Amino acid sequence: MQNIRLLLVDDEKSFLNTIAKRMKKRGITAEQAVNGEECLTILESQPIDVVVSDVKMPGMDGISLMKQIKENYPDTEVILLTGHASTQDGVEGIKAGAFDYLTKPVELEHLLGKIQQAFDKILYKHEKKKEAEYRAKLEQQMIVTERLASIGTLATGVAHEINNPLAIIKEAAGYMGQLLKKKEAEGFAYKKQFELGISKVETGIDRARRITHKLLGFVKKNESVSSDVDVNELLCEVFELLQREALYKDIQMVQDTGDLPFIIQTDPYQLRQVLLNLVANAIHATGAHGNITVGLKPEGDKSVVITITDTGEGIAKENLKKIFDPFFSTKSPGQGTGLGLFVSNNIMRKLGGTMDVESRLGQGTTFFVRLPRQMNTELRETKQKGTWENVKNQHNDTKFKI
Ligand SMILES: Nc1ncnc2c1ncn2[C@@H]1O[C@H](COP(=O)(O)OP(=O)(O)OP(=O)(O)O)[C@@H](O)[C@H]1O
Numbered sequence: 055m056q057n058i059r060l061l062l063v064d065d066e067k068s069f070l071n072t073i074a075k076r077m078k079k080r081g082i083t084a085e086q087a088v089n090g091e092e093c094l095t096i097l098e099s100q101p102i103d104v105v106v107s108d109v110k111m112p113g114m115d116g117i118s119l120m121k122q123i124k125e126n127y128p129d130t131e132v133i134l135l136t137g138h139a140s141t142q143d144g145v146e147g148i149k150a151g152a153f154d155y156l157t158k159p160v161e162l163e164h165l166l167g168k169i170q171q172a173f174d175k176i177l178y179k180h181e182k183k184k185e186a187e188y189r190a191k192l193e194q195q196m197i198v199t200e201r202l203a204s205i206g207t208l209a210t211g212v213a214h215e216i217n218n219p220l221a222i223i224k225e226a227a228g229y230m231g232q233l234l235k236k237k238e239a240e241g242f243a244y245k246k247q248f249e250l251g252i253s254k255v256e257t258g259i260d261r262a263r264r265i266t267h268k269l270l271g272f273v274k275k276n277e278s279v280s281s282d283v284d285v286n287e288l289l290c291e292v293f294e295l296l297q298r299e300a301l302y303k304d305i306q307m308v309q310d311t312g313d314l315p316f317i318i319q320t321d322p323y324q325l326r327q328v329l330l331n332l333v334a335n336a337i338h339a340t341g342a343h344g345n346i347t348v349g350l351k352p353e354g355d356k357s358v359v360i361t362i363t364d365t366g367e368g369i370a371k372e373n374l375k376k377i378f379d380p381f382f383s384t385k386s387p388g389q390g391t392g393l394g395l396f397v398s399n400n401i402m403r404k405l406g407g408t409m410d411v412e413s414r415l416g417q418g419t420t421f422f423v424r425l426p427r428q429m430n431t432e433l434r435e436t437k438q439k440g441t442w443e444n445v446k447n448q449h450n451d452t453k454f455k456i
């Protein structure tokens with residue numbers, strides 16, 4: 055009760071003082087106003103939960119005051135006090151939006167009970183509002199998820215259909231290229247232009263194929279296989295596959311995963327695709343002489359977290375929400391399809407995991423890949439094959455720091 059913000063309005067000062075004093079004894083502090091105008095001034099300056107107002111007052115009466123309160127402060131509840139002979143005022147007040155009315159002389163206990171009920175109503179309305187907001191947010195999220203799912207289905211369907219004609223175009227372009235190389239074509243006036251045209255067609259096809267292959271990687275969702283996967287070994291493979299690009303930019307690839315094989319049950323092909331996408335993105339975002347660190351840690355008994363941290367350009371706040379959308383890319387046309395993270399995020403969901411990102415513009419980015427460790431997950435003794443040690447030995451002469 056002490057937390058209720060209360061305002062008493064009555065032109066009879068002595069009545070106000072008596073009630074306020076008795077409330078104070080109970081630890082309740084109430085604001086006081088001697089007329090409607092003063093009440094509205096107080097309401098302008100501070101939030102009030104419950105107003106207890108006399109109906110009969112000179113100037114603005116209690117009912118007009120209550121109407122103004124309800125119009126401007128709909129969350130505030132009003133209890134009216136009427137004279138003994140004018141219960142009709144109270145009934146009218148309720149019709150016009152008052153929480154309730156009491157007839158004077160009021161009994162303090164009774165009044166306090168009513169105030170508490172009015173406050174409970176406010177809390178209930180507040181809870182309802184929060185629940186409605188939460189539900190609206192959830193619905194919004196579902197719309198987004200469904201939208202992405204349908205875009206995914208549509209895009210993968212299109213990719214499937216496009217693959218065949220692409221193969222035919224590629225073959226035809228290759229054949230035309232071969233014809234142009236023949237002796238008979240030597241004197242052909244537009245030979246150069248044709249060669250240029252064919253090479254442009256081939257570049258275009260390669261780009262289109264990269265897109266369809268990425269999408270089709272995502273379509274293989276139902277063919278997933280689950281087996282014992284050494285995440286450490288998988289990370290080695292990923293580093294090996296991408297090392298050329300990293301070496302070219304003199305990027306240090308640092309392993310912070312421990313030496314032991316780290317076995318979990320998952321789909322190795324799908325997980326490799328995710329890690330390849332993430333490390334490739336990190337390399338693209340990192341300037342010369344930067345660092346990329348890969349971490350691998352158990353999180354409790356049930357999950358494992360792989361982190362890929364780069365010292366690259368970072369991601370702008372407004373882009374953080376969009377990077378998992380299909381076709382979102384900040385890379386120049388031809389450099390990125392904008393499907394890497396979309397596909398990876400969907401794969402993670404299928405693997406029962408999650409993907410999160412933290413980034414600071416100009417400082418770097420960390421992607422967190424969380425996967426469930428299943429029943430037979432265990433840390434086994436070091437195997438010789440495919441450990442970081444092996445990769446290090448293989449690339450001793452490189453900048454590959456492991
Ligand atoms: N490590 C990172 N640092 C900075 N930006 C990143 C990083 N990873 C992703 N991004 C941003 O997210 C965008 C989307 O990444 P995503 O992998 O989906 O597509 P992409 O790399 O542009 O193209 P591709 O489909 O070829 O992978 C990138 O264009 C880039 O702006």
Ligand SMILES: [Mg+2]
Pocket residue numbers: 331334335390393394395
């Ligand atoms: Mg990418």
